[in-house]
Amino acid sequence: MTQEYTGSGDPAKSLELLWRNRPRPTRGPKPALTVERIVAAALRIADAEGLGAMSMRRVADELGAGAMTLYRYVPGKGELLDVMLDAVYGELPRRPIAGDWRAKLDEAARANRDLYLNHPWMLQVAVSRPPLGPNVMAKYEYELAAIEGIGLTDVEMDATVALLNGYVHGAVRSAVEARQVIQRSGMSDKEWWLAHVPHLDRIADVEKYPLASRVGSTVGAEFDAPYDSDHAFEYGLARLLDGVATLVKDRR
Template sequence: MSVEYSGAGDPKRSLELLWDVRERPRRGPRPRLTVDRIVRAATEIADGEGLDALSMRRIADTLGVAPMSIYTYVPGKSELIDVMMDRALGEATPPREDLPWRDKLRHIARENWDLYHRHPWMLQVVTARPPLGPNLLDKYEYELRAVDGLGLTDVEMDSVVSLVTGFAASSARSSVDVAQAERRTGITDREWWEATSPFLEKVIDPGRYPLGMRVGAAAGEEYDGAIGPEHAFEFGLERVLDGIEALVRSRAAGEDA
């Protein structure tokens, strides 16, 4: 599975597409395509088959046009991925303003978790240079509002948002990997364990791994597999929030002092 990098194309062209400020011809026939149609087609391909399957030719075939016509609207795959990312981020919804801050961050984390499951290809995109489009900036704004007024510094607010969204992405990656492993191998986790267990029972001495055998058996029964991505996500999210709460309390205690 290949990795793509956001911001890898022409920054000016990407920003023009992201903010829809491209210069359009004032005369001539009505365009047969639009950037929106191209992005929707590209997203459907990536959703179903991953970014490895995405190419300008594949998009053109899907839309029933010549490959070169795509380049009239989008300069290349890199710029297209930037727009795809921003459009996908626009699907996430902000938390209600009346919620407590922990519930707001839970909502944000779960929205990110759901987003990566709807569009697993997003996990193939390294966003060290994020696509600075309107949806990304809107999302960042309401995520910051979730922790505004808690006594944190601006840098701490940014770090809290990065911690929560990064945790959601990492957890979603594990979950997506499990689903893809089952789909690509054709066997479930339970079937894999049933195939390996008879051999392991012969070669493993339980007395050598008493904790591993006991805890592993309990976890395997609970998860019905080697790992439980949803359980890990929910458990880890609460521990992340506990840590943030400790930070918030320490800031409040410092102000009182």
């Protein structure tokens, strides 16, 4: 899987693009392109074909422009990737949620999961140096607000948000991979499982692997598959929030 990194471009130029602080020409012909059109074209390519298919030349072709024309608006792929990611984060609803901090974190996790499922190429982007654009900042503000005033220190608040986002990232990766294997193999998880069931008695050694045999059989019977990404997400999210609840309770 292709791996890209945010923050790989020129920081000053990325910030200009993210916040649209680049001066617009006041004279001369009207610009043929805009940053918004370029980002939209790049997103169409990444959504349809994956991040590996997205290049400056490919985006230029999508827009019917020369590759060199793009560089008048976006310095390079690194800066473009920063703006793409910030633009996608702008799709997060960030709506007011009734209830306590747990309901709010739960909603944030689900919204992030949906975003990844809609844009799987995001899993190919490492964001240890996040693009500091308006939508990234709004996302961070929204998620921090969910746990403001519950007794955590600022450092713990940041770590809790990072923990939640890291969990969602890992859980969604499994879900996306499960979708991809179905598409590429032409066989559903249930079909794969049922094809293996008749042969399990020949390879299973219940005496040697009693727990694996028992638990694996139970899971297979429950989901008609060796794994269910939706159940795994729900279970893991609940346990993560339980852990935060324990920390909050210990502070009171």
